[in-house]
Amino acid sequence: MAFPYTHPSETPVLSRGWGDPATRTIEGWKALGGYEGLRKALGMTREEVIGEVKASGLRGRGGAGFPTGVKWSFMPKEKRGPHYLLCNADESEPGTFKDREILRWTPHQLIEGCLIGAYAMQAEHVYIYCRGEFFEATQVIARAVEEAYAAGYIGEDILGSGVTVDITVFAGAGAYICGEETALMNSLEGRRGLPRVKPPFPAAIGLFGMPTTINNVETLSSIPHIVKHGGEWYRQWGTEKSPGTKLFCVSGHVRRPGNYELPLGFPMKELIHDVCGGMREGRSLKAVIPGGSSVPILSAEECESCTLDYEGVIQAGSMLGCASVIVMDDSTNIVKQVRRMVDFYAHESCGQCTPCREGTQWLARILRRIEEGKGTEEDLETLVSLGHQMTGTTICVLSDSAAAPVESSIMKFRDDYLSLIRRGEKVGVA
Amino acid sequence: MSGWTTEKGGGTVPFRNPGFAGNTGEFELTEDQVRGLDYVGARPPEGGHPGGVPTYPYMLVEKEPKAPLFDGAHLERYEKIRSRFPDAQGALLPVLNLAQELRGHISPATMREVAGLLGLSEAYVRGVATFYTMYNKRAVGRFLIQVCTNISCNLCGGDEVLAAFLDELGIELGATTDDGMFTVTEVECLAACGTPTAVQINARYFENVTPKSVSQILERLRAEVE
Ligand SMILES: Cc1cc2nc3c(=O)[nH]c(=O)nc-3n(C[C@H](O)[C@H](O)[C@H](O)COP(=O)(O)O)c2cc1C
Ligand code: SF4
Ligand code: FES
Numbered sequence: 001m002a003f004p005y006t007h008p009s010e011t012p013v014l015s016r017g018w019g020d021p022a023t024r025t026i027e028g029w030k031a032l033g034g035y036e037g038l039r040k041a042l043g044m045t046r047e048e049v050i051g052e053v054k055a056s057g058l059r060g061r062g063g064a065g066f067p068t069g070v071k072w073s074f075m076p077k078e079k080r081g082p083h084y085l086l087c088n089a090d091e092s093e094p095g096t097f098k099d100r101e102i103l104r105w106t107p108h109q110l111i112e113g114c115l116i117g118a119y120a121m122q123a124e125h126v127y128i129y130c131r132g133e134f135f136e137a138t139q140v141i142a143r144a145v146e147e148a149y150a151a152g153y154i155g156e157d158i159l160g161s162g163v164t165v166d167i168t169v170f171a172g173a174g175a176y177i178c179g180e181e182t183a184l185m186n187s188l189e190g191r192r193g194l195p196r197v198k199p200p201f202p203a204a205i206g207l208f209g210m211p212t213t214i215n216n217v218e219t220l221s222s223i224p225h226i227v228k229h230g231g232e233w234y235r236q237w238g239t240e241k242s243p244g245t246k247l248f249c250v251s252g253h254v255r256r257p258g259n260y261e262l263p264l265g266f267p268m269k270e271l272i273h274d275v276c277g278g279m280r281e282g283r284s285l286k287a288v289i290p291g292g293s294s295v296p297i298l299s300a301e302e303c304e305s306c307t308l309d310y311e312g313v314i315q316a317g318s319m320l321g322c323a324s325v326i327v328m329d330d331s332t333n334i335v336k337q338v339r340r341m342v343d344f345y346a347h348e349s350c351g352q353c354t355p356c357r358e359g360t361q362w363l364a365r366i367l368r369r370i371e372e373g374k375g376t377e378e379d380l381e382t383l384v385s386l387g388h389q390m391t392g393t394t395i396c397v398l399s400d401s402a403a404a405p406v407e408s409s410i411m412k413f414r415d416d417y418l419s420l421i422r423r424g425e426k427v428g429v430a
Numbered sequence: 431m432s433g434w435t436t437e438k439g440g441g442t443v444p445f446r447n448p449g450f451a452g453n454t455g456e457f458e459l460t461e462d463q464v465r466g467l468d469y470v471g472a473r474p475p476e477g478g479h480p481g482g483v484p485t486y487p488y489m490l491v492e493k494e495p496k497a498p499l500f501d502g503a504h505l506e507r508y509e510k511i512r513s514r515f516p517d518a519q520g521a522l523l524p525v526l527n528l529a530q531e532l533r534g535h536i537s538p539a540t541m542r543e544v545a546g547l548l549g550l551s552e553a554y555v556r557g558v559a560t561f562y563t564m565y566n567k568r569a570v571g572r573f574l575i576q577v578c579t580n581i582s583c584n585l586c587g588g589d590e591v592l593a594a595f596l597d598e599l600g601i602e603l604g605a606t607t608d609d610g611m612f613t614v615t616e617v618e619c620l621a622a623c624g625t626p627t628a629v630q631i632n633a634r635y636f637e638n639v640t641p642k643s644v645s646q647i648l649e650r651l652r653a654e655v656e
Contacts, residue, residue, distance in 0.1 A: 094580045094619040132527070132564045133620055135633035168514055173523055174564030176618065190515075190522035192561040208516060251582035251623035258624045293581055293619075324623070326582055340584055344618055350561075 005258045007275045011237055011245045014221050015261040018105040024140060026147045029108035035153060037224030041116045042161040044227075049120040053223065055231025057243040062088055062179075062216030063292070063321050065242075065310045068223075074203035075121040076211050083123040084207045086188070086214040087114055089130040089137075090172055090179040093292035094344060095324035098247040098259055099217035103130065103137035106221065107144035111167065113220035115153065116227055118165040121213055125166050129184055132172040142169045176348040180396045181214040182206075183350065194350050195396040216322075218247060238264035242309035242320075250276050252327040253283065265309040268316075272303070272327055283329040287413070291321020293341045294401030296408035297334075318408075334416045338409045339367035345402035356399035359390040363406055375421045380410050499529055499543045508547070518548040522558055526565060535566035571606040571613040573651050576630045577639075579616050582623035587640065591627040592616060594641035598648060611652070 017023030017032050029035070041049050054069030075083060087110065091099040102110055114126045128145075130138040145167050148154045156164045170188060172178050178187045182196035185207045206212025222244065226234050235243045242264040248271060251257045255277030262271070272278065272285065279285060285300040290308070296318040298306065306316035313320040328337065346360035366383055369375050387403035394400070410417060500508040507528060515521045525548065529540050536559050545555040559565045566574070575595055579588040592603075595614045599607050606613040622628035625637035629647075636647060 091621045092619055095582050095623050096619075097621045097623045100621045131621070132562070133617075133630060136635065171524070171527060172564075173527065173562035175562050187523065188520065190517075190519035190558065192558055208520075249624060251626065252585045257582075257626075289581075326585070326623075328585060332585065337581055337584065340579070341581055344580055347618065 005256045005260075007260060009266070009270075009275055010261050011263055012261050013225055013245050014102065014106070014109070014218065014247060015259065016106075018101060020105075023106055024104070024108075024144065026108055026144070026151055026153075029106065029112075033228070034108055034224070035112055037226075037228035038112050038115050038153065039159060041119055041227050042159060042163065046120050046122065049116065049227060052227055052231045053120070056226045056234035057231070057238075057241075058219065058222055058226060058234065059242065059310065060216060061218035061222075061246065061322060063093070063294070065320065068215065068219055071203075071215075072117070072121055072213060074201070075123075075213055076203070079122060082125065082208075082210050083121055084210055084212040085114060085118045085121060085123040085126045086181075086184060086207065086212060087126060087128040087217060087220055088179060088181070088184060088214055089128055089134070089141075089217045090176075090184060091134075091217070092131055092176040092179055093294060093322055093324060094341065095249060095251055095289065095292045095326045096322050097249050097251070097324075098322070100134060100137050101247075101259055102217050102221050103134065104140045107141045108148065109221045109224060110141065110217055111144060111148050111154070113223035114167060115158065115165055116223050117213070117215065117220060119163055123213070124164055125168070127188055127207070128167065128169045129178070129188060130169065130171050131178075132174045134171070138169060138171050145169055175350075176344075177350045177396075177398060180398070183396070184214065185212065192350070194352055195398075197395055218322075239307075239309045239311070241311055246308075246323050248308065249322075249324045250327065251324070253280060253329040253332070254278065254327050255280060262308070265307050265312060268303050268306040268308055268325070271308065271325065276327075279327075279329050283331060285327070286330045286332050287328045287334065287409075289318075289326040289328075289405070290316075290323075291319050292324035293326070293344065294397075294404060295319040295321045296404045297338075297412060299412045302412075334409055334413045335367065335371050335420055338405050339364065339371055341405050342367055342402055345398060349398060349402075353394035353399060355390045355393045356402070359386055359399060360402045362386055363390075363402060367406070370417060370420055373420060373423050375417075377418070377421060379421075380414070380417055383407070384410060499532070499540065499547070504528065504532060512548075519550060522548060522550065522555065523562075526555075526559055530565060535569050537568075569606075571611050572655065573612050573631055575612055575614045576617035576620075577614070578618070578620045578622070578626075578628040578630075580619040580623075582619070583626040583628055586626035588627045590641050591629065591639050591644065594644040595629075595648075598644055611655070612648070 022028035050069055050072050053072060058068045059065040060068055089099055089103060118126050128141060154165060154167050158165060172187060175193045177183045178193040180195045181202060183193040187193040188207060202212040202214060238244045244264060245261050246264050248260045248262055254272060260275055288298045288303050289295060290298060290313050298316055298318050302316050306312060310320050342363045346364045349356045349360050351357045363386060366379050370379055383406055387407040390399045390403045511524045512521045525544055526536060529544055530536055533540055541555045541559055542552050545552040577592040577595060579592055596603060599612055601607055601614060604615055617630060620628040620630055622635055622637050627639045629636040629639045
């Protein structure tokens with residue numbers, strides 16, 4: 001049951017128990033069948049656990065959608081030193097607000113997922129990296145960890161299985177880029193959060209130089225259910241290539257914004273107009289960003305037939321990302337909103353790569369010029385060509401993310417830009 | 431299996447660092463505050479802020495300015511944090527967090543003290559401290575009001591909420607009121623986009639904030655100090 005709104009179309013797997021403070025306690029979580037997945041996993045071999053995750057087809061919920069079971073199998077089987085599992089709770093992608101809800105409503109769900117993952121990949125230590133602003137959520141998860149230690153679920157010899165796993169809750173200090181997996185590792189090591197050049201990949205050389213796997217909060221929270229009921233069970237929802245349920249964060253100009261847990265492949269039209277109550281009185285849909293601010297913007301027509309699974313959104317011309325659906329109605333000044341997103345990337349660029357460090361600033365300055373009515377049509381060509389130079393040329397994809405909304409909005413909402421530019425021309429003449 | 435060590439920086443590092451940041455006192459709230467519904471803010475479906483929720487006692491520790499950075503209970507917390515990480519460098523962020531909790535901001539002098547404590551160079555600590563936005567590089571008011579103006583909030587009036595705070599307090603963006611009570615800044619997405627506008631005041635989130643609720647929030651904060 002999602003919170004604060006619910007809808008009959010929802011398939012509450014992860015969001016079961018949200019809104020009920022009792023679920024946060026170990027007893028409350030066990031009442032919902034919690035820690036049974038862990039118990040079952042400890043009775044299986046590591047390969048069997050990974051096999052079950054592979055069979056479920058679960059794909060990473062942190063943005064890239066990489067199959068989780070496959071990712072887990074990259075970890076070396078022979079141990080030469082400690083292995084680490086990192087939980088990415090640095091949720092800061094504009095439009096995304098699901099991990100915070102998982103952390104504060106069902107912390108034990110996440111802990112259980114972390115423990116199963118750690119067992120499968122022979123990691124002795126799990127770090128849960130929470131973004132620094134999450135004082136409350138961090139507090140709740142830290143309490144839950146303490147509780148689980150006391151109950152023997154974390155620490156030495158978990159449930160008498162001989163397996164030892166420790167969990168540390170870590171609070172960041174405010175930097176979007178620390179959500180990038182290698183930047184997060186640097187941050188945990190007490191450095192500036194600069195993404196690392198890959199390869200080497202984290203499964204070979206990660207945190208403290210050791211084999212490391214990193215997963216999103218929602219990904220890890222799905223694991224207990226998959227292990228408990230089996231991979232096939234998870235496939236009752238979603239599509240062949242995108243199985244399972246997903247938390248959709250809907251924000252912007254809808255009547256009932258919020259988190260809704262729905263099967264992947266759900267029609268976007270139905271999500272916006274039915275589940276979220278549609279647009280405000282007298283307004284119509286103008287544009288949607290389907291996966292958080294880092295993905296291309298879709299026009300209202302493109303949303304018509306778009307289904308919300310990884311492939312469906314690509315087909316419509318964008319990406320599912322972390323399923324953060326930002327809805328804009330016809331009152332929206334697209335140029336202003338794109339400029340605001342670019343300001344964000346300019347602020348958050350870590351500064352290692354020239355195309356990103358300089359490019360984001362240039363994009364922001366040109367967009368501001370257009371917004372203020374001082375732009376020219378040539379500026380649009382400059383923006384597009386800048387975007388091309390910023391794509392695929394940097395260490396991480398923050399640079400590509402900054403360019404995506406700019407280019408797509410110029411393509412799809414050129415008239416919005418032109419009307420600002422023309423207004424500027426008139427001002428110039430007078 | 432607990433004999434593993436890591437070769438790092440010329441020394442061996444034990445891999446096992448049991449425990450969790452949660453019991454080092456960073457998150458010391460009462461059971462009520464953590465579990466209570468009021469604490470997470472029962473969000474009224476029709477918008478508007480429920481009110482009645484206090485901010486955290488963050489950055490409010492009264493201290494002798496000349497006293498050492500950590501002493502007494504805080505020194506203990508520092509040592510606990512230090513023991514959670516295989517090397518001193520790993521503890522840098524949590525230690526800076528603790529320093530900010532005590533001093534309200536991280537001044538060059540504080541950076542020097544932290545560097546000395548952890549055996550890191552001052553330049554290194556400075557490099558890290560200035561990278562992260564949550565470390566205040568200069569003193570802020572007793573209440574640091576950060577308004578999200580990123581896309582989802584902006585679509586629903588984030589800019590207007592920011593303007594209302596500035597208007598009501600009669601200050602410029604980034605400035606502190608003369609009485610040292612309030613500093614207002616803009617902030618990037620707080621991951622509360624479904625309840626716009628999101629405002630973070632010290633450690634607490636205020637959600638569903640509208641320009642109309644601004645004066646009410648300020649009144650409550652003032653009352654808290656009295
Ligand atoms: C700039 C940038 C920011 C990111 N921010 C986040 C984030 O806040 N949370 C997250 O889970 N993943 C984030 N990611 C994705 C992670 O790098 C990584 O792919 C993900 O945590 C892997 O988990 P998954 O396989 O479970 O999806 C970000 C990536 C980039 C490039
Ligand atoms: S692309 Fe940008 S954020 Fe990513 S590493 Fe390069 S400069 Fe840093
Ligand atoms: S956009 Fe304001 S909280 Fe996300």
